[in-house]
Amino acid sequence: MSICLQVVPSEAQKAIVFLKENGLFDGNLKPAHAAGAVFFPLARRPSQAQAKKLKSLAPSAKTVQWKLERLHVRPRSLEEALERKLSPAERKALIGSFDTVGSLAVIEVPDALKKKAGLIGRALLEVNAALESVYQIASAHKGKFRVQKISWLAGKKQKRAHYKEAGCEFVVDLDKVFFSPRLSGERLRIAQLIQPGEVVGAFFAGVGPFPILFARHSPMAKAYAVELNPTAVKNLKENIRLNHVEDRVEPILGDVNKVVPKRLRGLCDRVVMPLPHGGEDFLEAAFLALKPAGGFIHFYQFTDKQNPLAEPLRRVEAVARKFGRSVEVRAWRVVRSFSPVKVQVVLDVEVRAKPNNLGKNK
Numbered sequence: 001m002s003i004c005l006q007v008v009p010s011e012a013q014k015a016i017v018f019l020k021e022n023g024l025f026d027g028n029l030k031p032a033h034a035a036g037a038v039f040f041p042l043a044r045r046p047s048q049a050q051a052k053k054l055k056s057l058a059p060s061a062k063t064v065q066w067k068l069e070r071l072h073v074r075p076r077s078l079e080e081a082l083e084r085k086l087s088p089a090e091r092k093a094l095i096g097s098f099d100t101v102g103s104l105a106v107i108e109v110p111d112a113l114k115k116k117a118g119l120i121g122r123a124l125l126e127v128n129a130a131l132e133s134v135y136q137i138a139s140a141h142k143g144k145f146r147v148q149k150i151s152w153l154a155g156k157k158q159k160r161a162h163y164k165e166a167g168c169e170f171v172v173d174l175d176k177v178f179f180s181p182r183l184s185g186e187r188l189r190i191a192q193l194i195q196p197g198e199v200v201g202a203f204f205a206g207v208g209p210f211p212i213l214f215a216r217h218s219p220m221a222k223a224y225a226v227e228l229n230p231t232a233v234k235n236l237k238e239n240i241r242l243n244h245v246e247d248r249v250e251p252i253l254g255d256v257n258k259v260v261p262k263r264l265r266g267l268c269d270r271v272v273m274p275l276p277h278g279g280e281d282f283l284e285a286a287f288l289a290l291k292p293a294g295g296f297i298h299f300y301q302f303t304d305k306q307n308p309l310a311e312p313l314r315r316v317e318a319v320a321r322k323f324g325r326s327v328e329v330r331a332w333r334v335v336r337s338f339s340p341v342k343v344q345v346v347l348d349v350e351v352r353a354k355p356n357n358l359g360k361n362k
C-alpha cells in the first residue's frame with residue numbers, strides 16, 4: 001500500500017498540477033483509476049497549509065492508502081544503476097568511460113571487478129536504451145592490425161556493429177578490425193582543410209572512416225585508402241558502397257611501405273597517418289607519396305605528455321632532411337590523453353616544393 005491523494009476525476013487535473021508544483025507527487029509510482037476516483041502517489045503527506053490549499057482546489061481530495069504499481073525508472077548513469085549492487089569502493093574502482101559503436105558498448109572492467117562484469121554489463125543496458133550488446137575489453141590493441149580482443153557481457157551476441165558518424169554509415173567487425181569513435185572530431189577537422197581537387201593518401205585506412213568522411217565532407221578529387229588487414233578491407237569495401245563513394249575512394253589491400261613506391265609515388269596533395277603507435281616507420285612513404293609541388297602530412301603519435309611536440313617533430317625533420325624537403329608544422333594539438341604519462345598528438349606538417357620544382361605548377 002502507498003500513501004495517495006484520492007480525488008474525483010473532474011478535480012484530477014487541478015490536483016496533479018498542485019502536487020507536482022509542490023514536490024508532493026511520487027514519480028516512481030503509477031497513478032490509478034478505481035472505484036470512480038483517481039489515486040495520485042504522494043512523496044510525503046501534505047502539510048496542513050498544503051492540505052488546506054488542496055481542499056480549496058479539489059474539495060474531494062483526501063489522503064488514503066492504495067495499492068499502486070511501481071514504474072520502471074531508467075537510471076541516469078552507470079553509477080546510479082549500480083548503486084545498490086556494488087559497494088562504494090567497487091563503484092569507485094569502476095572506470096566509468098566506455099565506447100559505443102552503434103548499438104554495441106565496449107567497456108573496460110578493472111581486474112578487481114571481473115566477477116561482477118556481467119552485472120555491470122546488464123546495468124549498462126539498463127542505462128542506455130539504444131544499446132543492444134555490451135562487451136568488455138579483453139586485451140589491449142595488439143599486433144600489426146591493432147585489434148583489441150573483446151568478450152561478451154550482456155545483451156545480444158553480435159560483434160558486427162552498424163555505426164553512424166557525420167552522416168556516413170559503417171559496418172565494423174569489432175573483434176577483427178581496429179575501430180575507435182574517438183577520432184571523429186579529427187576526421188571532420190581534416191575534411192575542412194582539404195582543398196578542391198586534392199588527392200589524398202589515406203594510410204592505415206581501417207574500415208574507412210577518414211577517407212569516407214573526406215569523400216562526403218570535402219571537395220577532394222580522390223582518396224587512396226591503404227590498409228593491411230584483409231577483414232578491415234572487406235568492411236572498407238562494404239562501407240564505400242554503403243556511402244556511394246565508389247568513384248572517390250579507392251581501397252588498396254597492402255602494406256603502406258610496399259604500396260606507395262609501386263602505386264602512389266608523387267600522386268598525393270595530402271597524406272593522413274592515423275597510426276599513432278609505430279607510424280614513424282612510414283614517414284618516408286608519406287614523403288614519397290607527396291607531389292613534387294609539396295603538400296601536407298597529418299602525423300599522429302603517442303608521445304610524452306610533458307613535452308609532446310619534441311619527438312614527433314624530430315622524426316619528421318629527420319625524414320625531411322633525407323628527402324631534401326623543407327617542412328613547417330602549421331598546427332599541432334593533443335588529440336586525447338592516452339595514459340598518465342602519454343598523450344596522442346597530431347602534427348599538421350606542410351612539406352614545401354622540391355627545390356628544383358619551385359615555381360612549377362602541381
Ligand SMILES: C[S@@+](CC[C@H](N)C(=O)[O-])C[C@H]1O[C@@H](n2cnc3c(N)ncnc32)[C@H](O)[C@@H]1O
Nearest residue numbers: 144145178179204205206227228229255256274
Ligand atoms: C590505429 S588503426 C586506424 C584505423 C582507421 N584509420 C580508424 O581511424 O579507425 C591503424 C590501422 O592501420 C593498419 N595497418 C597497420 N600497419 C599497416 C601497414 N604497414 N600498412 C597498411 N595498414 C597498416 C591496421 O591494420 C589498422 O587497421
